[in-house]
Amino acid sequence: GAVVSQHPSRVICKSGTSVKIECRSLDFQATTMFWYRQFPKQSLMLMATSNEGSKATYEQGVEKDKFLINHASLTLSTLTVTSAHPEDSSFYICSARVRDRAMGEAFFGQGTRLTVV
Amino acid sequence: GENVEQHPSTLSVQEGDSAVIKCTYSDSASNYFPWYKQELGKGSQLIIDIRSNVGEKKDQRIAVTLNKTAKHFSLHITETQPEDSAVYFCAASTRSGSGNTGKLIFGQGTTLQVKP
Numbered sequence: 001g002a003v004v005s006q007h008p009s010r011v012i013c014k015s016g017t018s019v020k021i022e023c024r025s026l027d028f029q030a031t032t033m034f035w036y037r038q039f040p041k042q043s044l045m046l047m048a049t050s051n052e053g054s055k056a057t058y059e060q061g062v063e064k065d066k067f068l069i070n071h072a073s074l075t076l077s078t079l080t081v082t083s084a085h086p087e088d089s090s091f092y093i094c095s096a097r098v099r100d101r102a103m104g105e106a107f108f109g110q111g112t113r114l115t116v117v
Numbered sequence: 118g119e120n121v122e123q124h125p126s127t128l129s130v131q132e133g134d135s136a137v138i139k140c141t142y143s144d145s146a147s148n149y150f151p152w153y154k155q156e157l158g159k160g161s162q163l164i165i166d167i168r169s170n171v172g173e174k175k176d177q178r179i180a181v182t183l184n185k186t187a188k189h190f191s192l193h194i195t196e197t198q199p200e201d202s203a204v205y206f207c208a209a210s211t212r213s214g215s216g217n218t219g220k221l222i223f224g225q226g227t228t229l230q231v232k233p
Binding site: 006034036043044045049093095107110 | 123151153159160161162163206220221222223224225226
């Protein structure tokens with residue numbers, strides 16, 4: 001089946017530093033990858049949508065200069081949290097839609113728990 | 118834009134009983150409705166989905182129904198087991214243009230507890 005691998009699963013960083021999260025589709029090509037953020041006991045909130053080879057589309061209220069998204073290939077997208085602050089601490093999840101599958105479902109990575117201290 | 122409402126926020130049932138979680142959506146153009154299960158500290162896992170051209174889909178103990186007119190869809194779990202305990206999210210999506218790049222908008226989630 002379609003597998004999405006997200007790395008790292010946990011990361012602790014100091015305030016002011018940057019953190020990169022990788023999302024890879026292991027056995028399929030992903031037309032589009034989505035990045036979500038989840039605060040404790042809340043739902044997944046879409047942050048941005050990235051299409052391979054083009055700029056990401058950010059949701060309202062999400063700072064594109066703070067959350068840098070790169071979708072360099074059909075199997076890899078990265079999210080970089082720049083100049084992280086404690087309020088950026090959250091659970092970040094990526095998902096990828098299977099290419100060429102009509103109304104294809106999105107497969108999710110395992111998530112990355114970011115703690116900024 | 119699309120808005121998805123999910124109820125209830127918490128649900129507690131006895132093992133063996135059925136559980137039903139309901140979602141409503143606002144965008145009549147939505148045509149894909151997946152349900153995800155999220156266990157503690159883990160990513161979401163697709164458990165079942167339904168497309169707008171069918172009204173019901175079943176997979177063993179799990180079923181999903183869709184009422185396009187009323188714009189709501191429901192998840193039904195029968196013969197619940199303790200391992201069904203998790204947070205369940207519904208979502209809705211529309212197709213963007215000619216591709217399948219529609220984003221998923223999630224409901225608020227339902228914490229299901231199955232008591233042994």
